[in-house]
């Protein structure tokens with residue numbers, strides 16, 4: 001599958017999707033979180049997107065708070081120049097957009113649901129960053145794509161039992177293909193904790209409890225997998 005660039009020009013959104021219309025970005029309807037501009041539900045562009053585009057069907061319908069946990073972690077552990085970052089299950093893409101905005105890195109946003117990309121596109125434009133997108137399920141991410149990336153990130157992406165299995169397989173493949181770090185955040189769902197337990201045993205991963213600043217009010221866990229640990 002070909003990755004597409006979202007750069008505020010032709011974003012690859014549906015022809016009918018109003019996210020191509022720059023005039024609809026209204027500064028009064030945005031939240032500032034971790035230096036990111038995020039559309040409020042009242043934002044005219046968001047309202048237009050909801051009218052014109054199909055609704056994301058796998059919960060990619062908002063920014064989920066686990067994204068803020070990872071942003072806070074990354075603020076304290078910045079990415080170095082040239083890292084190639086892939087966000088898994090990106091939804092509106094704010095986590096990947098955060099990386100592109102704050103660090104000198106390349107970002108690919110991936111999701112199984114193509115309907116999330118107009119929302120990610122509009123946020124990329126609002127935050128003046130370039131990211132690429134690719135519609136792909138965890139299990140279908142190609143070897144080549146994994147080899148091309150140093151860091152995989154994901155927030156609140158392990159919410160069904162089958163996703164535990166898909167992500168376990170993806171993590172193993174990614175580490176074997178040389179991905180250097182995988183960072184996942186989650187509010188503490190049992191499906192995620194099972195994945196974390198497996199990764200701790202097999203890859204020497206660390207599960208870190210985290211509570212973010214009151215403003216974003218997120219709490220849960222980060223799973224930090226640093227390449228192939230001693231348990232592999």
Ligand SMILES: C[S@@+](CC[C@H](N)C(=O)[O-])C[C@H]1O[C@@H](n2cnc3c(N)ncnc32)[C@H](O)[C@@H]1O
Pocket residue numbers: 056057058059060061062063064065066067088089090091092093110111112113116136137138139154155156157163166
């Ligand atoms: C709860 S949302 C989280 C979105 C985003 N990470 C955030 O924190 O705001 C879960 C996302 O995972 C995506 N997703 C679900 N199953 C997937 C799969 N098998 N492969 C890739 N993406 C998937 C959904 O489309 C959705 O965008």
